Amino acid sequence: MQNRLHFKRCSNVTEQKKLLFKALEEEQNTTGYYGLPSQNIDELLAYANGFEDNIKNIVVLGIGGSSLGAKAIYEFLKPVKKPSRKLFFFESTDPINIMEILSKIALDKAHFLVISKSGGTVETISIFKYLYAQQSSASSYTFISDENSNLDKFAQEIGSKIFYLPSNVGGRFSVLSVVGLLPLVLCGVDIKSLLKGASLVKESFFNDGYLKETLLDKAIFYGKYHTTYNINCLFAYSETLRYFSEWYVQLWGESLGKRQQNSAFHVGVTPIGLIGPKDQHSFLQLLSEGTRDKSVTFIKIKEFHNELSIPNSKLPHLESLNMLNGITFHDLITMQSDSVIEALLKEGEIPLDEIVIEQVDEQSIGELIYYYELLTSLVGRLINVNTYDQPGVEAGKIILKNKLLQRLKND
Amino acid sequence: MQNRLHFKRCSNVTEQKKLLFKALEEEQNTTGYYGLPSQNIDELLAYANGFEDNIKNIVVLGIGGSSLGAKAIYEFLKPVKKPSRKLFFFESTDPINIMEILSKIALDKAHFLVISKSGGTVETISIFKYLYAQQSSASSYTFISDENSNLDKFAQEIGSKIFYLPSNVGGRFSVLSVVGLLPLVLCGVDIKSLLKGASLVKESFFNDGYLKETLLDKAIFYGKYHTTYNINCLFAYSETLRYFSEWYVQLWGESLGKRQQNSAFHVGVTPIGLIGPKDQHSFLQLLSEGTRDKSVTFIKIKEFHNELSIPNSKLPHLESLNMLNGITFHDLITMQSDSVIEALLKEGEIPLDEIVIEQVDEQSIGELIYYYELLTSLVGRLINVNTYDQPGVEAGKIILKNKLLQRLKND
Numbered sequence: 001m002q003n004r005l006h007f008k009r010c011s012n013v014t015e016q017k018k019l020l021f022k023a024l025e026e027e028q029n030t031t032g033y034y035g036l037p038s039q040n041i042d043e044l045l046a047y048a049n050g051f052e053d054n055i056k057n058i059v060v061l062g063i064g065g066s067s068l069g070a071k072a073i074y075e076f077l078k079p080v081k082k083p084s085r086k087l088f089f090f091e092s093t094d095p096i097n098i099m100e101i102l103s104k105i106a107l108d109k110a111h112f113l114v115i116s117k118s119g120g121t122v123e124t125i126s127i128f129k130y131l132y133a134q135q136s137s138a139s140s141y142t143f144i145s146d147e148n149s150n151l152d153k154f155a156q157e158i159g160s161k162i163f164y165l166p167s168n169v170g171g172r173f174s175v176l177s178v179v180g181l182l183p184l185v186l187c188g189v190d191i192k193s194l195l196k197g198a199s200l201v202k203e204s205f206f207n208d209g210y211l212k213e214t215l216l217d218k219a220i221f222y223g224k225y226h227t228t229y230n231i232n233c234l235f236a237y238s239e240t241l242r243y244f245s246e247w248y249v250q251l252w253g254e255s256l257g258k259r260q261q262n263s264a265f266h267v268g269v270t271p272i273g274l275i276g277p278k279d280q281h282s283f284l285q286l287l288s289e290g291t292r293d294k295s296v297t298f299i300k301i302k303e304f305h306n307e308l309s310i311p312n313s314k315l316p317h318l319e320s321l322n323m324l325n326g327i328t329f330h331d332l333i334t335m336q337s338d339s340v341i342e343a344l345l346k347e348g349e350i351p352l353d354e355i356v357i358e359q360v361d362e363q364s365i366g367e368l369i370y371y372y373e374l375l376t377s378l379v380g381r382l383i384n385v386n387t388y389d390q391p392g393v394e395a396g397k398i399i400l401k402n403k404l405l406q407r408l409k410n411d
Numbered sequence: 412m413q414n415r416l417h418f419k420r421c422s423n424v425t426e427q428k429k430l431l432f433k434a435l436e437e438e439q440n441t442t443g444y445y446g447l448p449s450q451n452i453d454e455l456l457a458y459a460n461g462f463e464d465n466i467k468n469i470v471v472l473g474i475g476g477s478s479l480g481a482k483a484i485y486e487f488l489k490p491v492k493k494p495s496r497k498l499f500f501f502e503s504t505d506p507i508n509i510m511e512i513l514s515k516i517a518l519d520k521a522h523f524l525v526i527s528k529s530g531g532t533v534e535t536i537s538i539f540k541y542l543y544a545q546q547s548s549a550s551s552y553t554f555i556s557d558e559n560s561n562l563d564k565f566a567q568e569i570g571s572k573i574f575y576l577p578s579n580v581g582g583r584f585s586v587l588s589v590v591g592l593l594p595l596v597l598c599g600v601d602i603k604s605l606l607k608g609a610s611l612v613k614e615s616f617f618n619d620g621y622l623k624e625t626l627l628d629k630a631i632f633y634g635k636y637h638t639t640y641n642i643n644c645l646f647a648y649s650e651t652l653r654y655f656s657e658w659y660v661q662l663w664g665e666s667l668g669k670r671q672q673n674s675a676f677h678v679g680v681t682p683i684g685l686i687g688p689k690d691q692h693s694f695l696q697l698l699s700e701g702t703r704d705k706s707v708t709f710i711k712i713k714e715f716h717n718e719l720s721i722p723n724s725k726l727p728h729l730e731s732l733n734m735l736n737g738i739t740f741h742d743l744i745t746m747q748s749d750s751v752i753e754a755l756l757k758e759g760e761i762p763l764d765e766i767v768i769e770q771v772d773e774q775s776i777g778e779l780i781y782y783y784e785l786l787t788s789l790v791g792r793l794i795n796v797n798t799y800d801q802p803g804v805e806a807g808k809i810i811l812k813n814k815l816l817q818r819l820k821n822d
Contacts, residue, residue: 120729120732125732129721154728237505277534284807317562329504335815
C-alpha cells in the first residue's frame with residue numbers, strides 16, 4: 001500500500017515522535033493484537049480442512065467486534081474471489097434482520113459460529129436460543145469466547161468445539177484472531193496472505209520502513225488538532241470497501257470516544273464512512289463548503305481487472321457526453337476520485353491524505369486493517385484515552401437487565 | 412407521529428419564532444417542495460395502470476436526489492408490504508455495483524427510469540449509454556428531467572415518455588414529486604397515503620398543530636448551538652429505516668453544509684445515520700463518553716406485527732439470560748432503545764429527542780420525510796445558508812470534464 005499525506009506535517013516534533021514510537025513498542029507487551037500477524041494458524045487450517053463439502057453456509061452469530069471484521073474482509077473479496085461457502089451474519093435483534101437471513105439459509109447445510117467474548121452478549125445469546133430450539137445438534141455449532149465464560153462452559157457441556165480469544169485482544173481489535181480467521185478460512189479466504197499483509201505493515205512501522213514516519217506524522221497531526229478536526233472521514237472509491245468502512249467506524253469511534261485518562265474531559269474523533277462516487281451526490285457539498293471540522297482519507301484500488309466500459313455510442317442531443325465513450329468504468333471512477341481530491345485541495349484547509357491499495361486480495365486488506373489498527377493506537381495515546389476499553393456502553397446494559405427483570409416480576 | 416424533545420427549549424425566543432414561521436410561510440411562494448403534498452397524481456396513476464404485468468423489474472438510473480428518496484421508501488415498506496414489482500437502482504459508476512444489479516435483472520422484463528434533473532449527470536448517462544446499447548427499445552424507458560434539458564430532447568427524439576420535474580424543486584427535496592412517486596407507484600406503493608402523511612405534518616406545522624412548536628423549538632436549538640453540536644445523529648431502531656437514514660444524510664449534509672450567505676464563513680451540521688441495536692456495539696461508546704458535539708434523534712416504530720420471539724429454553728450455564736425468555740424480538744429491540752435513551756439522558760449534556768412513528772406504512776414514512784424537510788428548511792434559515800443550492804460540487808465536475816477531454820486529446 002501507499003499513503004500520501006497532502007497536509008503539512010507538524011514541525012519540531014522529533015522528540016514527541018521518539019516517545020510515541022517507544023510507547024507503542026512497549027504496548028506490545030500488554031496488548032494482544034500486536035502479536036496476531038505472527039500467530040500459528042495450523043489448528044485453524046486443520047479444523048477447516050475437516051469440514052464436509054455439504055456445509056454450504058457459514059453463519060456467524062455475533063455483533064460489533066464479533067462480526068464487523070470478518071464481514072469487511074468477506075465482502076471486500078467477494079466480487080473478485082468467489083467464496084467457497086457463503087457467509088451470513090446474525091448481528092441484530094431486529095426481527096426484520098433475523099427473518100431475512102433465515103429466508104436465505106438452509107439450516108441443515110449450515111454451520112453456526114457463536115461468537116461472544118464475554119459469553120453473555122444479549123443479542124447473540126437471544127438469537128442462539130432461537131436457532132438452537134430448531135437445530136440442536138452440537139456438531140452444527142462452533143463457539144468462540146473467553147476461556148471460562150458461561151458460553152465456554154455451555155459449549156463443553158453439550159460437546160461442541162470451542163476456540164478461545166487470545167488474551168488481551170479486545171473485540172474491535174480481534175479481526176485477525178480466530179474471531180475473524182475462522183469464518184473466513186471456512187469460506188476459502190487465504191488467511192495466510194491476510195496475515196502477511198498485516199505483517200508487512202507491522203514490519204514497515206516497527207522496523208523503520210516508510211510507514212513509520214507517515215503513520216507518526218498523521219497521528220501527531222490528528223492528535224494535535226483533535227478538537228479542530230473532530231470528524232474523520234474515510235472516503236473509499238470502491239463498493240468493495242463498504243463494510244470495511246463499518247469496521248473502521250467501530251474501531252475508531254469506540255477506541256477514541258472517551259473520557260480522558262485522569263480527567264473528566266470528553267474527547268473523541270467521530271468516524272464517517274463514505275463510498276464514492278455515490279457520496280459525491282450526498283456528502284461532498286458538506287466536505288467542500290461546510291465547517292472545517294473534518295479530516296479526510298481517500299482510499300483507491302490501483303488494479304482492478306474489469307473491462308466493463310461505456311460504449312462508443314453517439315446519442316442525439318447528448319453529444320456533450322461523448323467524451324465518456326470507450327472508457328472503462330474502473331478508469332472513470334478513478335478519474336472521479338482524482339477530480340474530487342484535486343477540487344478539495346484547491347478549497348484548502350481540509351487535511352487530506354490518499355491511500356492506494358494494490359488490488360482486491362487478502363494481502364491488501366490485511367495491510368489496510370493493520371494500518372488502521374496502528375493509527376488508532378497512536379491517536380489514542382496522543383489524545384490521552386484508554387484505547388482498548390469501552391466503559392460507556394455498560395450503563396445501558398444494566399438498565400436493560402433491570403427492565404427485563406421488572407418484566408418478569410410483572411408477569 | 413410523535414416527537415418528544417428531551418433537551419431544554421431556548422427561552423425568550425417568541426419573537427424569533429414568529430419571524431421564523433413567517434419566513435417559512437413566505438418561502439412557499441418560491442420553493443416548490445412545499446406544494447408537493449397536494450399535487451394532482453392522476454396522470455401518474457393512469458400511467459402506472461397502463462403497465463403490462465410482464466414487467467417485473469423497475470430499474471432506476473439515478474444518483475443522489477434521483478435515487479435516495481424512492482429507495483428509502485421502498486426499502487422501508489418492503490419487509491411488511493410485499494411490492495408488486497422489484498425496484499433496482501443503478502446509482503454508481505462502480506463496476507462492482509453495475510455487475511451486481513445486471514446479474515439480478517432480466518432486461519426483457521424490466522422497465523428503466525432514467526432520472527437526471529440537469530439531464531447531464533455523468534454517472535447516470537454513462538450507465539444509460541451502457542444499457543441502451545443492449546436494450547434500445549424506446550418503450551422500455553421513461554425519462555424524468557427538467558423541461559428542455561438535453562435528456563428531454565433525446566427522449567422526445569426517440570419517442571419515449573418523459574415526465575418533468577416541477578419547477579423549483581431541488582433533487583434532494585424531490586422524493587414526493589414524480590422522481591420518487593413514479594418508481595414507487597410502479598411497485599405498488601400507495602402514493603396517495605404517502606402524500607397524506609406529508610400533508611398531515613404540513614398542516615400540523617402551518618396550521619398551529621402540535622408540530623409547530625416542536626419543530627420551531629428544535630430548529631432554534633440546533634441553530635443556536637450549531638457550532639457546539641456540529642454533528643447530528645439519527646439513531647433509528649429498525650432495519651427498515653436503513654435507507655431512510657441515507658436519504659437524511661444527503662438532505663441534511665447537502666442543504667446545511669455551506670458558506671454562509673453574505674459571508675465566507677463555512678458552516679454546517681454533519682449528519683450521521685445509525686441503526687440500533689447494531690450500532691450500540693459500534694458508535695454508542697462515542698456518543699456516551701466522547702466529545703459533547705452531537706445532538707441525537709432516536710426513531711422508533713410503535714406497532715410492528717411480528718411474533719418472532721425467544722423460546723422458553725433453559726440452557727445450562729446460561730441461566731442468567733433466562734430473563735430473555737418468551738419476549739418477542741420487537742419488544743426486546745424497543746427495550747434496548749429505551750435503555751440506551753435512559754442511559755444517555757443520565758450522562759447529561761447530550762441533546763436528545765425521540766420520534767415515534769405509528770407503523771410501517773406509507774403514511775408514516777410520508778410524515779417522517781416531510782418532518783425532516785421542514786426541519787432542514789428551518790435550520791438552514793437559522794444558520795444563514797441557501798438551503799437549496801449545492802455550489803460546492805461544481806469544481807470537481809469541471810476538473811473531471813477537463814480530465815476526460817485531455818484523455819481524448821491524448822488518444
